[in-house]
Protein backbone atom coordinates (compact mmCIF):
# COMPACT_ATOMS: atom_id res chain seq x y z
CA UNK A 1 0.00 0.00 0.00
CA UNK A 2 1.12 3.55 -0.74
CA UNK A 3 2.52 5.72 2.03
CA UNK A 4 0.49 8.94 1.90
CA UNK A 5 0.98 12.03 4.00
CA UNK A 6 -2.11 13.71 5.42
CA UNK A 7 -2.11 16.35 2.71
CA UNK A 8 -1.95 13.72 -0.05
CA UNK A 9 -4.60 11.36 1.37
CA UNK A 10 -6.23 11.27 -2.02
CA UNK A 11 -3.26 9.25 -3.32
CA UNK A 12 -4.05 6.63 -0.71
CA UNK A 13 -7.71 6.66 -1.78
CA UNK A 14 -6.67 6.29 -5.45
CA UNK A 15 -4.49 3.32 -4.43
CA UNK A 16 -7.36 1.72 -2.48
CA UNK A 17 -9.57 1.93 -5.55
CA UNK A 18 -6.84 0.35 -7.67
CA UNK A 19 -6.40 -2.43 -5.12
CA UNK A 20 -10.04 -3.20 -4.25
CA UNK A 21 -12.03 -2.05 -7.28
CA UNK A 22 -14.74 0.61 -7.50
CA UNK A 23 -16.80 -0.42 -4.46
CA UNK A 24 -15.33 -1.25 -1.06
CA UNK A 25 -15.87 -0.72 2.65
CA UNK A 26 -13.38 0.26 5.32
CA UNK A 27 -13.57 0.25 9.11
CA UNK A 28 -11.74 2.91 11.12
CA UNK A 29 -11.46 2.51 14.90
CA UNK A 30 -14.39 3.99 16.80
CA UNK A 31 -16.29 4.95 13.68
CA UNK A 32 -19.12 3.46 11.65
CA UNK A 33 -17.97 1.79 8.41
CA UNK A 34 -17.32 3.94 5.35
CA UNK A 35 -18.38 2.73 1.92
CA UNK A 36 -16.33 4.06 -0.99
CA UNK A 37 -17.99 4.23 -4.39
CA UNK A 38 -16.55 5.42 -7.68
CA UNK A 39 -18.54 3.90 -10.52
CA UNK A 40 -20.92 6.52 -11.97
CA UNK A 41 -23.79 3.98 -12.17
CA UNK A 42 -23.43 3.38 -8.41
CA UNK A 43 -23.06 7.08 -7.67
CA UNK A 44 -26.25 7.70 -9.63
CA UNK A 45 -28.03 4.96 -7.72
CA UNK A 46 -26.98 6.40 -4.34
CA UNK A 47 -28.23 9.85 -5.34
CA UNK A 48 -31.52 8.48 -6.62
CA UNK A 49 -32.11 6.26 -3.59
CA UNK A 50 -31.53 9.20 -1.22
CA UNK A 51 -33.50 11.72 -3.21
CA UNK A 52 -36.12 12.95 -0.76
CA UNK A 53 -33.97 14.25 2.10
CA UNK A 54 -30.31 13.50 1.44
CA UNK A 55 -27.98 13.90 4.40
CA UNK A 56 -24.28 14.21 5.02
CA UNK A 57 -22.66 12.87 8.16
CA UNK A 58 -20.09 15.55 7.86
CA UNK A 59 -19.38 18.09 10.44
CA UNK A 60 -22.14 17.19 12.85
CA UNK A 61 -21.54 17.08 16.56
CA UNK A 62 -23.18 15.23 19.39
CA UNK A 63 -24.06 17.70 22.10
CA UNK A 64 -22.67 16.79 25.46
CA UNK A 65 -25.64 18.15 27.39
CA UNK A 66 -28.38 16.87 25.10
CA UNK A 67 -28.47 13.67 23.12
CA UNK A 68 -29.56 15.25 19.83
CA UNK A 69 -27.26 15.88 16.88
CA UNK A 70 -26.23 19.48 16.51
CA UNK A 71 -24.41 21.22 13.73
CA UNK A 72 -22.09 23.80 15.22
CA UNK A 73 -21.28 25.66 12.11
CA UNK A 74 -22.17 26.35 8.65
CA UNK A 75 -24.71 24.14 6.91
CA UNK A 76 -28.07 23.32 8.37
CA UNK A 77 -29.15 19.74 7.78
CA UNK A 78 -32.80 20.06 6.84
CA UNK A 79 -35.05 20.99 3.97
CA UNK A 80 -34.50 24.69 4.42
CA UNK A 81 -31.12 24.42 2.74
CA UNK A 82 -32.94 23.76 -0.49
CA UNK A 83 -34.51 27.18 -0.46
CA UNK A 84 -31.21 28.88 -0.63
CA UNK A 85 -30.35 28.49 -4.27
CA UNK A 86 -29.41 32.00 -5.40
CA UNK A 87 -31.56 33.88 -7.86
CA UNK A 88 -30.93 33.73 -11.63
CA UNK A 89 -29.53 36.50 -13.75
CA UNK A 90 -27.38 38.50 -11.37
CA UNK A 91 -26.49 41.83 -12.89
CA UNK A 92 -23.19 41.69 -14.69
CA UNK A 93 -22.24 45.32 -14.18
CA UNK A 94 -20.62 44.77 -10.78
CA UNK A 95 -18.71 41.69 -11.92
CA UNK A 96 -17.56 43.50 -15.03
CA UNK A 97 -16.27 46.50 -13.13
CA UNK A 98 -14.53 44.39 -10.52
CA UNK A 99 -12.89 42.07 -13.09
CA UNK A 100 -11.43 45.09 -14.91
CA UNK A 101 -10.08 46.59 -11.72
CA UNK A 102 -8.45 43.30 -10.90
CA UNK A 103 -6.60 43.07 -14.21
CA UNK A 104 -5.43 46.61 -13.86
CA UNK A 105 -4.00 45.70 -10.46
CA UNK A 106 -2.56 42.32 -11.51
CA UNK A 107 -0.84 43.85 -14.53
CA UNK A 108 1.00 46.25 -12.23
CA UNK A 109 2.11 43.38 -9.95
CA UNK A 110 4.09 41.56 -12.66
CA UNK A 111 7.86 41.45 -12.42
CA UNK A 112 10.28 42.29 -15.25
CA UNK A 113 9.72 38.82 -16.80
CA UNK A 114 5.94 39.45 -16.79
CA UNK A 115 5.44 36.86 -14.04
CA UNK A 116 2.59 37.25 -11.60
CA UNK A 117 3.55 37.46 -7.92
CA UNK A 118 4.02 34.51 -5.56
CA UNK A 119 0.76 35.32 -3.81
CA UNK A 120 -1.37 35.22 -6.96
CA UNK A 121 -3.66 32.61 -5.39
CA UNK A 122 -4.35 35.08 -2.61
CA UNK A 123 -5.16 37.66 -5.29
CA UNK A 124 -7.72 35.24 -6.70
CA UNK A 125 -9.21 34.75 -3.21
CA UNK A 126 -9.56 38.52 -2.97
CA UNK A 127 -11.25 38.62 -6.36
CA UNK A 128 -13.79 35.99 -5.22
CA UNK A 129 -14.36 37.84 -1.95
CA UNK A 130 -14.91 41.06 -3.88
CA UNK A 131 -17.61 39.33 -5.88
CA UNK A 132 -19.26 38.01 -2.75
CA UNK A 133 -19.31 41.59 -1.56
CA UNK A 134 -20.88 42.78 -4.81
CA UNK A 135 -23.66 40.35 -3.93
CA UNK A 136 -24.36 42.19 -0.75
CA UNK A 137 -23.49 45.64 -2.05
CA UNK A 138 -20.80 46.10 0.53
CA UNK A 139 -17.45 47.67 0.04
CA UNK A 140 -14.51 46.35 2.05
CA UNK A 141 -11.85 47.94 -0.09
CA UNK A 142 -10.28 44.61 -1.05
CA UNK A 143 -8.28 46.27 -3.80
CA UNK A 144 -6.66 48.42 -1.16
CA UNK A 145 -6.05 45.44 1.13
CA UNK A 146 -7.79 46.90 4.17
CA UNK A 147 -7.36 44.95 7.42
CA UNK A 148 -11.08 44.09 7.39
CA UNK A 149 -10.86 42.63 3.87
CA UNK A 150 -7.76 40.60 4.70
CA UNK A 151 -9.44 39.31 7.85
CA UNK A 152 -12.45 38.12 5.84
CA UNK A 153 -10.19 36.09 3.58
CA UNK A 154 -8.39 34.68 6.62
CA UNK A 155 -11.73 33.73 8.17
CA UNK A 156 -12.92 31.92 5.03
CA UNK A 157 -9.59 30.11 4.91
CA UNK A 158 -9.65 29.34 8.66
CA UNK A 159 -13.09 27.82 8.32
CA UNK A 160 -12.05 25.49 5.51
CA UNK A 161 -8.77 24.51 7.15
CA UNK A 162 -10.16 23.96 10.62
CA UNK A 163 -13.03 21.83 9.34
CA UNK A 164 -10.45 19.78 7.43
CA UNK A 165 -8.32 19.48 10.58
CA UNK A 166 -11.29 18.42 12.68
CA UNK A 167 -12.73 15.94 10.19
CA UNK A 168 -9.51 14.44 8.84
CA UNK A 169 -6.88 15.36 11.42
CA UNK A 170 -7.07 12.20 13.53
CA UNK A 171 -8.78 8.85 13.47
CA UNK A 172 -10.91 9.67 16.54
CA UNK A 173 -12.96 12.85 16.21
CA UNK A 174 -12.83 14.00 19.82
CA UNK A 175 -14.38 17.34 18.95
CA UNK A 176 -17.70 15.58 18.34
CA UNK A 177 -18.02 15.11 22.10
CA UNK A 178 -15.69 17.58 23.81
CA UNK A 179 -14.51 21.09 23.13
CA UNK A 180 -11.04 21.14 21.61
CA UNK A 181 -8.79 24.14 20.81
CA UNK A 182 -9.36 23.54 17.09
CA UNK A 183 -13.12 23.61 17.59
CA UNK A 184 -12.85 26.83 19.59
CA UNK A 185 -10.77 28.40 16.79
CA UNK A 186 -13.41 27.39 14.32
CA UNK A 187 -16.20 28.83 16.48
CA UNK A 188 -14.32 32.13 16.72
CA UNK A 189 -13.93 32.36 12.93
CA UNK A 190 -17.54 31.39 12.43
CA UNK A 191 -18.79 33.98 14.96
CA UNK A 192 -16.78 36.69 13.25
CA UNK A 193 -18.23 35.79 9.89
CA UNK A 194 -21.69 35.68 11.39
CA UNK A 195 -21.40 39.18 12.84
CA UNK A 196 -20.13 40.51 9.51
CA UNK A 197 -23.09 38.96 7.71
CA UNK A 198 -25.48 40.12 10.42
CA UNK A 199 -24.29 43.72 10.01
CA UNK A 200 -24.72 43.48 6.22
CA UNK A 201 -28.27 42.14 6.54
CA UNK A 202 -29.21 44.85 9.03
CA UNK A 203 -27.78 47.53 6.73
CA UNK A 204 -29.89 46.24 3.85
CA UNK A 205 -32.96 46.10 6.04
CA UNK A 206 -32.52 49.68 7.20
CA UNK A 207 -31.86 50.82 3.66
CA UNK A 208 -35.08 49.11 2.52
CA UNK A 209 -37.06 50.92 5.21
CA UNK A 210 -35.61 54.32 4.45
CA UNK A 211 -35.83 54.40 0.66
CA UNK A 212 -38.90 52.34 -0.39
CA UNK A 213 -37.63 51.03 -3.75
CA UNK A 214 -40.02 51.27 -6.74
CA UNK A 215 -39.02 48.17 -8.64
CA UNK A 216 -36.99 45.00 -8.32
CA UNK A 217 -34.20 46.62 -10.29
CA UNK A 218 -33.56 49.00 -7.38
CA UNK A 219 -32.85 46.07 -5.07
CA UNK A 220 -29.56 44.39 -4.31
CA UNK A 221 -29.51 40.62 -3.80
CA UNK A 222 -29.82 40.75 -0.02
CA UNK A 223 -32.77 43.12 -0.30
CA UNK A 224 -34.35 40.81 -2.85
CA UNK A 225 -33.96 37.88 -0.47
CA UNK A 226 -35.29 39.87 2.49
CA UNK A 227 -38.45 40.69 0.54
CA UNK A 228 -38.98 37.10 -0.59
CA UNK A 229 -41.97 35.82 1.40
CA UNK A 230 -40.71 32.22 1.26
CA UNK A 231 -37.45 32.97 3.05
CA UNK A 232 -36.97 33.68 6.73
CA UNK A 233 -34.49 36.15 8.17
CA UNK A 234 -32.30 33.15 9.15
CA UNK A 235 -32.38 31.81 5.56
CA UNK A 236 -30.94 35.09 4.32
CA UNK A 237 -28.11 34.84 6.86
CA UNK A 238 -27.43 31.22 5.89
CA UNK A 239 -27.29 32.13 2.20
CA UNK A 240 -24.74 34.86 2.84
CA UNK A 241 -22.57 32.68 5.01
CA UNK A 242 -22.57 30.14 2.19
CA UNK A 243 -21.48 32.82 -0.26
CA UNK A 244 -18.39 33.47 1.85
CA UNK A 245 -17.71 30.06 3.32
CA UNK A 246 -18.53 27.79 0.38
CA UNK A 247 -17.89 30.27 -2.39
CA UNK A 248 -14.51 31.96 -2.05
CA UNK A 249 -11.96 29.14 -2.11
CA UNK A 250 -13.93 26.88 -4.45
CA UNK A 251 -14.44 29.62 -7.03
CA UNK A 252 -10.85 30.85 -6.96
CA UNK A 253 -9.44 27.32 -7.11
CA UNK A 254 -11.68 26.39 -10.04
CA UNK A 255 -10.41 29.48 -11.86
CA UNK A 256 -6.82 28.59 -10.93
CA UNK A 257 -7.04 25.09 -12.39
CA UNK A 258 -8.68 26.34 -15.60
CA UNK A 259 -6.05 29.05 -16.07
CA UNK A 260 -3.36 26.43 -15.41
CA UNK A 261 -4.68 23.99 -18.03
CA UNK A 262 -4.97 26.77 -20.62
CA UNK A 263 -1.49 28.07 -19.81
CA UNK A 264 -0.10 24.54 -20.26
CA UNK A 265 -1.99 24.00 -23.54
CA UNK A 266 -1.24 26.93 -25.85
CA UNK A 267 -3.18 25.43 -28.78
CA UNK A 268 -6.36 25.29 -26.67
CA UNK A 269 -5.70 28.79 -25.39
CA UNK A 270 -5.43 30.07 -28.96
CA UNK A 271 -8.68 28.39 -29.91
CA UNK A 272 -10.35 30.05 -26.94
CA UNK A 273 -8.91 33.42 -27.93
CA UNK A 274 -10.31 33.07 -31.46
CA UNK A 275 -13.73 32.54 -29.92
CA UNK A 276 -13.31 35.48 -27.55
CA UNK A 277 -12.26 37.80 -30.40
CA UNK A 278 -15.25 36.73 -32.46
CA UNK A 279 -17.80 37.12 -29.65
CA UNK A 280 -16.41 40.07 -27.69
CA UNK A 281 -14.91 42.14 -30.52
CA UNK A 282 -12.65 44.78 -29.01
CA UNK A 283 -13.85 43.81 -25.54
CA UNK A 284 -15.06 47.28 -24.64
CA UNK A 285 -18.67 46.38 -23.88
CA UNK A 286 -20.07 44.79 -20.74
CA UNK A 287 -20.20 41.00 -21.02
CA UNK A 288 -23.86 40.01 -21.15
CA UNK A 289 -25.60 36.66 -20.61
CA UNK A 290 -25.95 36.51 -24.44
CA UNK A 291 -22.17 36.70 -24.82
CA UNK A 292 -21.74 33.92 -22.28
CA UNK A 293 -24.27 31.80 -24.16
CA UNK A 294 -22.11 32.09 -27.26
CA UNK A 295 -18.81 31.38 -25.47
CA UNK A 296 -19.18 27.63 -25.83
CA UNK A 297 -15.51 26.79 -25.98
CA UNK A 298 -14.84 28.83 -22.83
CA UNK A 299 -17.51 26.90 -20.95
CA UNK A 300 -16.09 23.63 -22.27
CA UNK A 301 -12.62 24.64 -21.02
CA UNK A 302 -13.98 25.20 -17.50
CA UNK A 303 -15.87 21.88 -17.55
CA UNK A 304 -12.80 20.03 -18.75
CA UNK A 305 -10.52 21.66 -16.15
CA UNK A 306 -13.02 20.75 -13.43
CA UNK A 307 -13.15 17.18 -14.73
CA UNK A 308 -9.40 16.89 -14.28
CA UNK A 309 -8.95 19.06 -11.18
CA UNK A 310 -12.17 19.52 -9.21
CA UNK A 311 -11.43 21.42 -5.97
CA UNK A 312 -13.80 19.01 -4.19
CA UNK A 313 -12.94 15.41 -5.07
CA UNK A 314 -15.46 13.49 -3.02
CA UNK A 315 -18.99 14.17 -1.82
CA UNK A 316 -20.53 12.39 1.12
CA UNK A 317 -23.98 11.01 1.79
CA UNK A 318 -25.52 9.17 4.70
CA UNK A 319 -28.09 6.74 3.33
CA UNK A 320 -31.61 7.50 4.45
CA UNK A 321 -32.98 4.02 3.71
CA UNK A 322 -31.69 0.48 3.12
CA UNK A 323 -30.50 -0.02 -0.41
CA UNK A 324 -28.91 -2.77 -2.49
CA UNK A 325 -25.81 -1.84 -4.42
CA UNK A 326 -24.46 -4.49 -6.81
CA UNK A 327 -25.98 -7.22 -4.75
CA UNK A 328 -24.68 -5.87 -1.40
CA UNK A 329 -27.09 -4.62 1.22
CA UNK A 330 -26.20 -1.08 2.31
CA UNK A 331 -28.15 -0.42 5.52
CA UNK A 332 -29.83 2.89 6.29
CA UNK A 333 -27.43 5.31 8.00
CA UNK A 334 -24.30 4.15 6.12
CA UNK A 335 -21.73 6.80 5.30
CA UNK A 336 -21.00 6.77 1.59
CA UNK A 337 -17.97 8.45 0.04
CA UNK A 338 -18.83 9.25 -3.57
CA UNK A 339 -15.38 9.60 -5.04
CA UNK A 340 -15.83 11.10 -8.49
CA UNK A 341 -12.14 11.88 -8.92
CA UNK A 342 -11.70 8.21 -9.91
CA UNK A 343 -14.39 8.17 -12.62
CA UNK A 344 -13.63 11.64 -13.94
CA UNK A 345 -10.01 10.61 -14.60
CA UNK A 346 -10.77 7.14 -15.89
CA UNK A 347 -10.15 5.98 -19.51
CA UNK A 348 -13.35 3.95 -19.23
CA UNK A 349 -15.48 7.10 -19.14
CA UNK A 350 -13.18 9.65 -20.78
CA UNK A 351 -10.97 8.42 -23.61
CA UNK A 352 -7.52 10.09 -23.46
CA UNK A 353 -8.47 10.84 -19.87
CA UNK A 354 -5.27 12.59 -18.80
CA UNK A 355 -5.39 15.07 -21.69
CA UNK A 356 -7.05 18.48 -21.52
CA UNK A 357 -9.63 18.17 -24.32
CA UNK A 358 -12.39 20.78 -23.96
CA UNK A 359 -13.76 19.57 -27.32
CA UNK A 360 -15.22 16.50 -25.61
CA UNK A 361 -17.86 18.76 -24.04
CA UNK A 362 -18.98 20.49 -27.25
CA UNK A 363 -22.34 19.41 -28.55
CA UNK A 364 -21.14 19.16 -32.13
CA UNK A 365 -18.53 16.59 -31.01
CA UNK A 366 -20.21 13.19 -30.86
CA UNK A 367 -18.20 12.29 -27.71
CA UNK A 368 -20.21 14.79 -25.62
CA UNK A 369 -23.38 12.74 -26.16
CA UNK A 370 -21.82 9.67 -24.65
CA UNK A 371 -20.43 11.20 -21.43
CA UNK A 372 -22.00 9.48 -18.44
CA UNK A 373 -23.92 12.21 -16.55
CA UNK A 374 -22.52 11.02 -13.20
CA UNK A 375 -18.89 10.52 -14.31
CA UNK A 376 -17.69 14.07 -13.60
CA UNK A 377 -19.53 15.91 -10.83
CA UNK A 378 -17.50 18.93 -9.67
CA UNK A 379 -20.67 20.49 -8.20
CA UNK A 380 -22.11 17.29 -6.74
CA UNK A 381 -25.54 15.97 -7.75
CA UNK A 382 -29.14 15.58 -6.63
CA UNK A 383 -31.06 18.05 -4.50
CA UNK A 384 -28.04 18.72 -2.29
CA UNK A 385 -25.86 19.73 -5.22
CA UNK A 386 -23.94 23.00 -5.09
CA UNK A 387 -26.29 25.88 -4.33
CA UNK A 388 -23.87 28.43 -5.77
CA UNK A 389 -23.12 26.72 -9.07
CA UNK A 390 -24.66 29.31 -11.42
CA UNK A 391 -23.22 32.13 -9.40
CA UNK A 392 -19.73 30.58 -9.44
CA UNK A 393 -19.87 29.74 -13.13
CA UNK A 394 -20.89 33.28 -13.98
CA UNK A 395 -17.97 34.71 -12.00
CA UNK A 396 -15.47 32.29 -13.54
CA UNK A 397 -16.70 32.78 -17.12
CA UNK A 398 -16.45 36.56 -16.86
CA UNK A 399 -13.01 36.47 -15.26
CA UNK A 400 -11.57 34.05 -17.83
CA UNK A 401 -13.20 35.79 -20.79
CA UNK A 402 -11.59 39.06 -19.75
CA UNK A 403 -8.27 37.50 -18.88
CA UNK A 404 -7.71 35.49 -22.07
CA UNK A 405 -9.17 38.17 -24.33
CA UNK A 406 -6.51 40.59 -23.21
CA UNK A 407 -3.57 38.37 -22.17
CA UNK A 408 -1.66 35.27 -23.16
CA UNK A 409 -0.72 33.13 -20.15
CA UNK A 410 2.17 30.72 -19.84
CA UNK A 411 3.37 28.31 -17.18
CA UNK A 412 7.11 27.71 -17.03
CA UNK A 413 7.36 25.43 -14.01
CA UNK A 414 6.72 21.78 -13.18
CA UNK A 415 3.08 20.66 -13.17
CA UNK A 416 1.13 21.17 -9.96
CA UNK A 417 0.83 18.27 -7.51
CA UNK A 418 -2.12 19.50 -5.42
CA UNK A 419 -2.28 18.96 -1.68
CA UNK A 420 -5.52 18.09 0.06
CA UNK A 421 -6.91 20.36 2.72
CA UNK A 422 -10.62 19.62 2.38
CA UNK A 423 -10.14 21.26 -1.01
CA UNK A 424 -7.40 20.51 -3.53
CA UNK A 425 -4.81 23.27 -3.14
CA UNK A 426 -1.94 24.11 -5.52
CA UNK A 427 1.43 23.09 -4.09
CA UNK A 428 3.37 25.89 -5.79
CA UNK A 429 3.08 29.64 -6.08
CA UNK A 430 1.04 30.51 -9.17
CA UNK A 431 3.74 32.36 -11.05
CA UNK A 432 2.00 32.54 -14.41
CA UNK A 433 3.59 34.64 -17.11
CA UNK A 434 0.93 37.09 -18.29
CA UNK A 435 1.60 39.12 -21.46
CA UNK A 436 -0.63 41.49 -23.44
CA UNK A 437 -1.76 39.84 -26.68
CA UNK A 438 -1.57 43.08 -28.63
Ligand code: HEM
Pocket residue numbers: 075081082086242243244246247248250251254311312315316377378379380381382383384385386387388389391392393
Ligand atom coordinates in the same frame (compact mmCIF):
# COMPACT_ATOMS: atom_id res chain seq x y z
C1 HEM B 1 -16.64 26.61 -8.80
C2 HEM B 1 -16.96 26.82 -7.52
C3 HEM B 1 -17.68 25.81 -6.68
C4 HEM B 1 -17.55 24.45 -6.65
C5 HEM B 1 -16.63 23.57 -7.51
C6 HEM B 1 -18.49 23.96 -5.66
C7 HEM B 1 -18.67 22.60 -5.36
C8 HEM B 1 -19.59 22.14 -4.44
C9 HEM B 1 -19.79 20.74 -4.13
C10 HEM B 1 -19.05 19.55 -4.76
C11 HEM B 1 -20.76 20.67 -3.20
C12 HEM B 1 -21.32 19.39 -2.56
C13 HEM B 1 -22.51 18.95 -3.38
C14 HEM B 1 -23.08 17.60 -3.01
O1 HEM B 1 -22.92 17.16 -1.86
O2 HEM B 1 -23.73 16.96 -3.89
C15 HEM B 1 -21.18 22.02 -2.90
C16 HEM B 1 -22.18 22.36 -1.99
C17 HEM B 1 -22.57 23.65 -1.73
N1 HEM B 1 -22.09 24.82 -2.31
FE1 HEM B 1 -20.68 24.92 -3.76
N2 HEM B 1 -19.14 25.02 -5.08
C18 HEM B 1 -18.69 26.17 -5.68
C19 HEM B 1 -19.10 27.47 -5.42
C20 HEM B 1 -20.10 27.82 -4.54
C21 HEM B 1 -20.57 29.17 -4.29
C22 HEM B 1 -20.04 30.43 -5.01
C23 HEM B 1 -21.52 29.09 -3.33
C24 HEM B 1 -22.36 30.19 -2.70
C25 HEM B 1 -22.78 31.25 -3.34
C26 HEM B 1 -21.68 27.70 -2.97
C27 HEM B 1 -22.57 27.23 -2.05
C28 HEM B 1 -22.75 25.88 -1.76
C29 HEM B 1 -23.72 25.39 -0.78
C30 HEM B 1 -24.68 26.24 0.04
C31 HEM B 1 -23.61 24.00 -0.77
C32 HEM B 1 -24.41 23.01 0.09
C33 HEM B 1 -25.70 22.68 -0.65
C34 HEM B 1 -26.63 21.78 0.13
O3 HEM B 1 -26.18 21.14 1.07
O4 HEM B 1 -27.82 21.74 -0.22
N3 HEM B 1 -20.79 26.96 -3.73
N4 HEM B 1 -20.46 22.90 -3.68
